[in-house]
Amino acid sequence: MRIPAALAVAGLVAVGLPAVAAAAPEAQCANPSGTYSGAVPWGQRQIDPARLWPLTRGDGQLVAVIGTGVDGQNGQFRPGQLEGGAGTESSDCDGRGTIAAGIVAAQPDPSTSFAGVAPGARLLPIRYTDSSAKDGGDPGALAGAIGTALDRHAGVILIAVPAASDSPALSNAVSRARNEGAVVVSAAAATQQGARTYPTATSGVLAVGSVNQAGEPVQTEAGDYVGVAAPGAELVST
Numbered sequence: 195m196r197i198p199a200a201l202a203v204a205g206l207v208a209v210g211l212p213a214v215a216a217a218a219p220e221a222q223c224a225n226p227s228g229t230y231s232g233a234v235p236w237g238q239r240q241i242d243p244a245r246l247w248p249l250t251r252g253d254g255q256l257v258a259v260i261g262t263g264v265d266g267q268n269g270q271f272r273p274g275q276l277e278g279g280a281g282t283e284s285s286d287c288d289g290r291g292t293i294a295a296g297i298v299a300a301q302p303d304p305s306t307s308f309a310g311v312a313p314g315a316r317l318l319p320i321r322y323t324d325s326s327a328k329d330g331g332d333p334g335a336l337a338g339a340i341g342t343a344l345d346r347h348a349g350v351i352l353i354a355v356p357a358a359s360d361s362p363a364l365s366n367a368v369s370r371a372r373n374e375g376a377v378v379v380s381a382a383a384a385t386q387q388g389a390r391t392y393p394t395a396t397s398g399v400l401a402v403g404s405v406n407q408a409g410e411p412v413q414t415e416a417g418d419y420v421g422v423a424a425p426g427a428e429l430v431s432t
Contacts, residue, residue: 252312
């Protein structure tokens with residue numbers, strides 16, 4: 195069975211995406227993390243993306259990472275891997291966007307056991323909020339960010355920081371993505387019981403829940419809209 199490349203990469207992104215990540219306090223930039231030097235992280239062992247690399251490493255795919263931006267100075271992104279231009283942001287004060295981007299496409303490096311699930315993919319970093327510590331970003335701004343990703347022809351759109359509420363503009367942006375053949379993946383990142391984030395709970399979005407090493411839900415939304423669970427505790431990224 196042939197799987198469309200964008201869908202295959204979306205699947206890799208989904209099972210690698212952290213549903214929850216620690217954020218820097220308001221008005222304080224996250225310090226860049228040092229190179230991880232431990233054993234292969236449990237989440238990476240669980241997913242084992244290298245098994246799929248003979249089929250796809252994400253080459254030729256553009257993955258938009260929408261959230262707090264991405265640190266373009268990080269050494270595990272290859273030169274030219276981050277797309278620039280209008281609407282993009284290659285800095286990240288909060289750190290959440292860089293964590294997500296690293297899990298998607300950080301390059302294998304002999305100095306660390308960590309690597310992204312789709313290292314051949316290119317990244318389109320889009321900032322629509324400065325912090326993931328709040329109750330979620332503005333849905334109107336998030337809708338605009340999705341529009342920017344579509345205008346730049348991203349085949350996979352990763353929502354690293356979803357919004358706490360829905361809006362007609364956000365629903366319309368998701369509908370446009372579906373109509374144009376893009377796959378939208380969103381973290382089920384609400385931590386309050388019964389809460390939902392958007393477009394995570396929107397029809398047609400691949401919502402990713404979070405589990406710990408025992409396979410138990412941890413800091414995640416629950417609902418029939420959650421399509422897949424992924425490692426979401428004690429995660430390592432670039």
